[in-house]
Amino acid sequence: MRFLCLHGRGTSAEVWQGLIKSKYGGESSQTDKKHTQRYSRCKQVRRARPTQQNCRTVQCSSFLLLLQVGIERQGFFTTNHSAALQQGFARSLWNTTLYSSTAASPWNHVTVGRVARDGLSYTKFGSHNLRTHFRQVQRQPTKTSSAACMDISPSLPT
Amino acid sequence: MSQYQDLISGLIETVQSLGPFDGVMGFSEGGIVAATLLLEDARRPFADFKCGILFSAAPPVDPDDLGTGVVRCLDPAKDGVSIHVPTAHIYSHENDATGHGSRAGVDIFNVQSPLNRLWSEAGWGTAEQVHNSLAKLCSESQVFVHAHGHQVPGPRDHDALRGALRAINRTIESAEG
Numbered sequence: 001m002r003f004l005c006l007h008g009r010g011t012s013a014e015v016w017q018g019l020i021k022s023k024y025g026g027e028s029s030q031t032d033k034k035h036t037q038r039y040s041r042c043k044q045v046r047r048a049r050p051t052q053q054n055c056r057t058v059q060c061s062s063f064l065l066l067l068q069v070g071i072e073r074q075g076f077f078t079t080n081h082s083a084a085l086q087q088g089f090a091r092s093l094w095n096t097t098l099y100s101s102t103a104a105s106p107w108n109h110v111t112v113g114r115v116a117r118d119g120l121s122y123t124k125f126g127s128h129n130l131r132t133h134f135r136q137v138q139r140q141p142t143k144t145s146s147a148a149c150m151d152i153s154p155s156l157p158t
Numbered sequence: 159m160s161q162y163q164d165l166i167s168g169l170i171e172t173v174q175s176l177g178p179f180d181g182v183m184g185f186s187e188g189g190i191v192a193a194t195l196l197l198e199d200a201r202r203p204f205a206d207f208k209c210g211i212l213f214s215a216a217p218p219v220d221p222d223d224l225g226t227g228v229v230r231c232l233d234p235a236k237d238g239v240s241i242h243v244p245t246a247h248i249y250s251h252e253n254d255a256t257g258h259g260s261r262a263g264v265d266i267f268n269v270q271s272p273l274n275r276l277w278s279e280a281g282w283g284t285a286e287q288v289h290n291s292l293a294k295l296c297s298e299s300q301v302f303v304h305a306h307g308h309q310v311p312g313p314r315d316h317d318a319l320r321g322a323l324r325a326i327n328r329t330i331e332s333a334e335g
Contacts, residue, residue, distance in 0.1 A: 209246075218231065
């Protein structure tokens with residue numbers, strides 16, 4: 001199974017706020033403003049692309065690991081790395097590649113970094129064109145590391 | 159409205175250009191958008207999604223009504239079953255992001271969401287009602303309720319993780335036929 005994955009809040013806060021304002025008019029609440037500021041420009045996406053074999057293996061132990069395996073192969077894409085890191089997903093994704101952008105065209109120019117072990121920060125490597133980068137990744141898939149999986153898998157129910 | 163339509167059209171383009179995808183999954187508002195994609199795929203097929211995994215999600219805004227200027231959430235009482243692929247619904251009745259200091263049935267307006275007014279219009283006053291309404295919109299729902307608030311169950315609570323995995327596995331197995 002191959003999934004398109006959408007992370008929370010930042011995915012569409014701006015969109016929803018625009019919707020509500022279009023219906024009700026007026027200013028949004030202070031809370032909404034904070035959300036919009038905090039998660040502005042987020043529309044997308046992180047995507048997991050496990051192989052069938054990986055998927056099968058991981059399904060037995062942890063869905064989160066399924067995500068992890070997929071993400072380690074393809075990277076973790078978000079238009080707002082701060083939101084993604086704060087949401088806790090990334091805490092199990094340390095040492096994975098993080099694609100991040102705050103540009104108006106999120107699919108084009110992105111920064112690429114690596115999630116720190118604390119899951120709360122990342123090290124920026126540089127900027128890439130995402131489409132080009134994904135094509136490169138697909139041609140030369142990175143070897144899946146088991147290190148992060150081992151972090152939690154032994155004690156999980158099967 | 160144009161922002162919303164831009165979002166949906168952008169995601170459809172993404173799915174078509176980077177797909178195929180077997181399923182879609184999402185958390186919170188990402189779950190709402192994921193449900194919107196499943197709904198769109200049911201009405202105007204573009205991806206042939208086989209299943210959906212939805213964490214702490216809520217019913218989507220009706221894209222057809224939106225085209226006529228009406229903003230409302232899909233409501234199982236009015237719209238019936240609208241998503242026809244297997245789905246997993248993993249959520250908590252607690253609103254608190256930590257799962258602490260809150261309780262089942264707590265007022266949904268403690269949730270900081272710009273969709274509160276739409277939920278209120280639909281008559282949903284609790285997190286349980288919001289999440290459960292989405293499950294009722296789906297023809298084949300696997301529901302797992304945990305006690306960790308607005309989060310995805312993780313390795314700190316094996317029971318919750320096991321329950322979530324069970325719902326996900328059943329959904330995937332059902333999708334694989």
